[in-house]
Amino acid sequence: xxxxxxxxxxxxxxxxxxxxxxxxxxxxxxxxxxxxxxxxxxxxxxxxxxxxxxxxxxxxxxxxxxxxxxxxxxxxxxxxxxxxxxxxxxxxxxxxxxxxxxxxxxxxxxxxxxxxxxxxxxxxxxxxxxxxxxxxxxxxxxxxxxxxxxxxxxxxxxxxxxxxxxxxxxxxxxxxxxxxxxxxxxxxxxxxxxxxxxxxxxxxxxxxxxxxxxxxxxxxxxxxxxxxxxxxxxxxxxxxxxxxxxxxxxxxxxxxxxxxxxxxxxxxxxxxxxxxxxxxxxxxxxxxxxxxxxxxxxxxxxxxx
Amino acid sequence: xxxxxxxxxxxxxxxxxxxxxxxxxxxxxxxxxxxxxxxxxxxxxxxxxxxxxxxxxxxxxxxxxxxxxxxxxxxxxxxxxxxxxxxxxxxxxxxxxxxxxxxxxxxxxxxxxxxxxxxxxxxxxxxxxxxxxxxxxxxxxxxxxxxxxxxxxxxxxxxxxxxxxxxxxxxxxxxxxxxxxxxxxxxxxxxxxxxxxxxxxxxxxxxxxxxxxxxxxxxxxxxxxxxxxxxxxxxxxxxxxxxxxxxxxxxxxxxxxxxxxxxxxxxxxxxxxxxxxxxxxxxxxxxxxxxxxxxxxxxxxxxxx
Numbered sequence: 001x002x003x004x005x006x007x008x009x010x011x012x013x014x015x016x017x018x019x020x021x022x023x024x025x026x027x028x029x030x031x032x033x034x035x036x037x038x039x040x041x042x043x044x045x046x047x048x049x050x051x052x053x054x055x056x057x058x059x060x061x062x063x064x065x066x067x068x069x070x071x072x073x074x075x076x077x078x079x080x081x082x083x084x085x086x087x088x089x090x091x092x093x094x095x096x097x098x099x100x101x102x103x104x105x106x107x108x109x110x111x112x113x114x115x116x117x118x119x120x121x122x123x124x125x126x127x128x129x130x131x132x133x134x135x136x137x138x139x140x141x142x143x144x145x146x147x148x149x150x151x152x153x154x155x156x157x158x159x160x161x162x163x164x165x166x167x168x169x170x171x172x173x174x175x176x177x178x179x180x181x182x183x184x185x186x187x188x189x190x191x192x193x194x195x196x197x198x199x200x201x202x203x204x205x206x207x208x209x210x211x212x213x214x215x216x217x218x219x220x221x222x223x224x225x226x227x228x229x230x231x232x233x234x235x236x237x238x239x240x241x242x243x244x245x246x247x248x249x250x251x252x253x254x255x256x257x258x259x260x261x262x263x264x265x266x267x268x269x270x271x272x273x274x275x276x277x278x279x280x281x282x283x284x285x286x287x288x289x290x291x292x293x294x295x296x297x298x299x300x301x302x303x304x305x
Numbered sequence: 306x307x308x309x310x311x312x313x314x315x316x317x318x319x320x321x322x323x324x325x326x327x328x329x330x331x332x333x334x335x336x337x338x339x340x341x342x343x344x345x346x347x348x349x350x351x352x353x354x355x356x357x358x359x360x361x362x363x364x365x366x367x368x369x370x371x372x373x374x375x376x377x378x379x380x381x382x383x384x385x386x387x388x389x390x391x392x393x394x395x396x397x398x399x400x401x402x403x404x405x406x407x408x409x410x411x412x413x414x415x416x417x418x419x420x421x422x423x424x425x426x427x428x429x430x431x432x433x434x435x436x437x438x439x440x441x442x443x444x445x446x447x448x449x450x451x452x453x454x455x456x457x458x459x460x461x462x463x464x465x466x467x468x469x470x471x472x473x474x475x476x477x478x479x480x481x482x483x484x485x486x487x488x489x490x491x492x493x494x495x496x497x498x499x500x501x502x503x504x505x506x507x508x509x510x511x512x513x514x515x516x517x518x519x520x521x522x523x524x525x526x527x528x529x530x531x532x533x534x535x536x537x538x539x540x541x542x543x544x545x546x547x548x549x550x551x552x553x554x555x556x557x558x559x560x561x562x563x564x565x566x567x568x569x570x571x572x573x574x575x576x577x578x579x580x581x582x583x584x585x586x587x588x589x590x591x592x593x594x595x596x597x598x599x600x601x602x603x604x605x606x607x608x609x610x
Contacts, residue, residue, distance in 0.1 A: 020500045021507060150507050157511045188493040194529065195325045197499070198506055202326060202455050205507050206462045209514035224499065 003036040004109035008102035008299035011094035013138040016220040016252030023138035024148040027295035029086045033102035038080040049085035062099035064130045065123035090175035092255035097139030100127025105299045146298030161294045162213040166269045168262040170289040172280040181256030184228035217249025217263035239279040309414035310339040313407035313604035316399035318443040321525040321557030328443035329453040332600035334391045338407035343385040354390035367404035369435045370428035395480035397560035402444030405432025410604045451603030466599045467518035471574045473567040475594040477585040486561030489533035522554025522568035544584040
């Protein structure tokens with residue numbers, strides 16, 4: 001095989017309740033990377049679906065991991081790469097992770113000896129670190145594997161998702177840079193807040209295994225990042241108030257935002273979607289929105305057309 | 306029935322990794338409280354096994370909850386109470402919680418309409434708060450119910466304990482007052498420490514459900530309370546170093562100490578017990594020690610002799 005194309009889905013880093021450690025996959029959009037064997041080195045032939053992304057391989061999340069791969073294994077060939085961005089840039093939906101994952105999954109299909117899961121994570125993180133400066137696993141792991149994970153770099157742990165948990169995802173079309181969002185994080189957290197957050201986190205994990213949708217949904221609370229970041233998302237507080245009144249279990253920020261998500265039961269998902277979208281549009285902010293579930297499907301090779 | 310006697314076991318508050326939210330029961334020792342119907346009011350007739358505990362019912366953990374019970378239900382009778390302390394005072398093994406739980410469980414057996422689990426927790430917490438000033442659930446819940454719990458006051462969640470997890474418990478005979486131990490807690494914790502602790506906590510909970518003894522044991526790490534409290538326990542650092550070298554999965558403080566515990570596989574439990582005990586005794590500190598497991602048995606009514 002001389003060419004392979006991989007799709008990698010959007011993902012929700014932090015998953016609300018698990019700052020920097022939890023993440024889940026969404027099958028609402030994704031990035032596609034096509035990799036072909038070529039001359040030594042890595043070249044980006046095209047980028048569709050986004051402007052202002054670097055065509056220099058060392059600076060692009062989809063290709064930085066491939067350069068490291070060639071070095072580590074002394075591969076006798078290089079890669080030509082075509083990128084299709086399906087995840088909005090700077091949306092908080094894990095776009096940089098998806099490009100990094102799709103790149104390494106496609107390249108892996110061309111190797112005589114395939115990488116294992118741990119190695120795939122490792123090389124995807126090389127790409128991800130180009131975007132954020134720090135290699136966080138909370139998008140890379142669910143994007144690669146699908147589902148909800150404790151995103152340990154070496155041995156991620158899958159957490160079951162209770163039946164009946166629906167996810168309303170709304171992307172207001174504003175951009176928040178990861179670096180600005182990180183500047184809003186507290187340096188330190190009071191011990192009493194740590195105890196409350198730990199209670200939510202442990203309840204969330206246990207409720208996944210106990211298949212308790214409501215307890216799982218209600219435990220998805222973020223006392224760490226949200227207090228500083230919500231101010232970056234115009235309309236966040238109003239939307240939160242409205243969706244709780246409508247019966248949503250939780251409302252939180254996806255990754256570093258501005259995308260928000262609510263965990264809800266199926267009977268109210270359309271109502272909750274409407275409320276969030278109308279809150280943003282009434283402020284002149286256009287939205288993309290989806291009613292979906294935590295997707296069990298991670299990155300995969302697409303058949304050639 | 307005019308008289309009932311209840312046994313309530315020792316417990317490990319915090320369970321190392323879950324400061325103020327997790328706790329587990331130990332079947333190594335416990336408190337016994339005998340309650341008899343009597344004249345209005347609550348009287349302590351005797352306390353065996355401890356000196357310096359108050360015989361005034363409002364000031365004793367075993368009886369404060371009974372006073373509240375009589376008030377809340379306008380009971381037409383009072384209680385005469387005999388207390389046998391089997392858990393060393395100030396040991397960090399949940400002695401105040403055990404007396405409070407045993408008192409309310411015994412009294413409950415004498416009521417025409419029995420309290421439910423939530424109410425038992427509530428009245429036990431009234432007693433527990435006499436001892437510490439604050440009503441923490443992390444001893445009361447496992448002491449009452451047995452097992453390992455996320456100690457929510459209203460709906461505690463049982464966490465399965467993996468097969469093969471053994472607990473080495475060592476009580477060095479020194480006393481740490483809860484108030485002194487709490488003074489060693491940090492007011493605030495760095496966000497990076499919170500992320501690491503959250504990772505351990507979520508891995509611990511998930512490993513319980515996944516029946517992964519080693520991962521469960523290795524995740525039992527306390528970055529919140531231990532750094533300040535270990536200095537109160539002479540020999541802690543040396544014992545920790547030695548038991549890790551011997552292959553223990555973890556080593557931590559029970560509640561506010563001075564009791565320590567290690568999670569280990571069965572093949573090394575005696576070796577680990579020896580190492581901890583010899584560390585303390587070489588400093589002139591006598592010890593009680595046990596090789597045991599997290600006990601599924603909580604408080605129970607004892608048959609009259």
